[in-house]
Amino acid sequence: MNLLPACCTPLNDHWPLPEPLPGTVFIGTRFDPALLAAGDFQHCAVPPPASIQRSVAKRQAEFLAGRLCARAALQQLDQLECVPAIGEDRAPVWPGHISGSITHSTGHAAAVVGYKAQWRGLGMDLENVLTLERAERLAGEILTTDELQRMANVPREQIALLVTLTFSVKESLFKALYPIVQKRFYFEHAEVVEWTEAGHVRLRLLTDLSSEWCHGKELTGQFAVDDGQLLSLVAVGA
Numbered sequence: 001m002n003l004l005p006a007c008c009t010p011l012n013d014h015w016p017l018p019e020p021l022p023g024t025v026f027i028g029t030r031f032d033p034a035l036l037a038a039g040d041f042q043h044c045a046v047p048p049p050a051s052i053q054r055s056v057a058k059r060q061a062e063f064l065a066g067r068l069c070a071r072a073a074l075q076q077l078d079q080l081e082c083v084p085a086i087g088e089d090r091a092p093v094w095p096g097h098i099s100g101s102i103t104h105s106t107g108h109a110a111a112v113v114g115y116k117a118q119w120r121g122l123g124m125d126l127e128n129v130l131t132l133e134r135a136e137r138l139a140g141e142i143l144t145t146d147e148l149q150r151m152a153n154v155p156r157e158q159i160a161l162l163v164t165l166t167f168s169v170k171e172s173l174f175k176a177l178y179p180i181v182q183k184r185f186y187f188e189h190a191e192v193v194e195w196t197e198a199g200h201v202r203l204r205l206l207t208d209l210s211s212e213w214c215h216g217k218e219l220t221g222q223f224a225v226d227d228g229q230l231l232s233l234v235a236v237g238a
Contacts, residue, residue, distance in 0.1 A: 005044055007035035008065050011072050016110075017222045018199035021235055024114035024122070025077045027069040030107055033061035040064060046071070049086050065109035066102040073113040074098065091178065101175050105229055112233065121236035123175030127168045129228050132156070135163035142167045144191045144206065161225070166192050168232040169201050169221045176219075176234040181209040199223050203234070 004010065009030040016028065036057050041048045046067045052060055067083050070092065074080040077098070084092035084100070094100045100113040101124040112124050130138065136159060143151060143166055154162055170187050178184070189207040201221045208214045223232040 003043055004029075004068065005035075005040040005064065006037065007031050007033065007040065007061050008068060011069060013076065016226065016231055017224050017233055019222055021112075021114065021119070021233075023118045024112055024235075025073045026110065026112045027073040027076070028108065028110035029065050029069055031061050031065035031104075031109055032107065033057040036061045036064070044068060046083050051086070062104040062109055066104050066111060069109055069111035070100065070102050070113070073100070073111045077113050077115070089178075091175070099179070101172075101233075103231075108229060110231070114235075116238070118238050119235055120238050121176035121180050121234075123172035123177070123234045124231065125168045125171035125175065125233075126229055126231050127164055127171075129225060129230050130160050130164045130167075132160045135160040138167075139163050142170075142187050144188055147191050161230070162195070164230050165195060165201065165223055165232065168230050169203060169223060169234065172221060172232045172234040173203055173219065176236050177209065177213060180236065181213050183209050185209060193218065195223075201232070 012028050015026055046064055052063045071083050074082055084094055087093045092102050097116050098113055099116050099119045099122045101122045102111045103124045103126040105126040105128055112122055114122055142163060151162060170190055173190055185207055191204050191206055193202045193204050195201040199222050203219050205215055205217045219234060221232055221234040223230055
């Protein structure tokens with residue numbers, strides 16, 4: 001049994017999004033970088049990569065919390081005892097038959113895993129909901145021209161949520177598709193076509209990533225807002 005460090009709350013497998021994904025395991029925790037102790041990585045048997053050893057307490061704590069969630073999720077899914085390493089592309093390296101995603105934002109980390117035979121790609125992203133001022137300032141960098149036009153019809157009090165959601169769900173889309181297509185793409189290469197306050201979102205690709213994942217292909221995602229943070233997930237079924 002792996003011990004949890006003082007900087008992390010007990011791991012929680014409560015599904016936080018509107019639609020449960022069959023066959024997946026979600027694990028989350030809250031963390032406090034101020035409580036990170038010198039020997040925590042060693043005590044938790046999580047080897048810190050060199051880039052993490054050199055980084056500040058916040059980065060170390062979020063990495064440790066995310067890896068603890070990932071290891072617990074793999075244990076629960078497949079009795080695997082493994083901590084995903086960091087790949088050359090900075091993404092976690094999962095066992096060959098597993099899809100997964102790790103995310104963290106201020107004080108909160110989570111991981112989701114599933115079998116590749118059921119889920120070819122899983123992408124999850126957690127963001128602090130932007131302030132309205134920041135959302136209006138960043139909208140031009142995150143939203144496509146069509147998305148900006150649609151935003152003009154949204155009540156002003158929803159703009160912060162919409163811009164945060166667009167940023168987050170495009171991050172989730174990248175995390176879900178990149179392992180499949182092995183090709184980088186950016187905010188302008190996908191658009192949010194529609195979303196509901198119930199937490200459902202529809203995305204469309206605006207570029208050709210492969211013969212299967214081409215311009216116009218649509219995917220669905222989901223999201224939830226809790227305590228000022230937005231969690232989004234895009235899952236690609238087998």
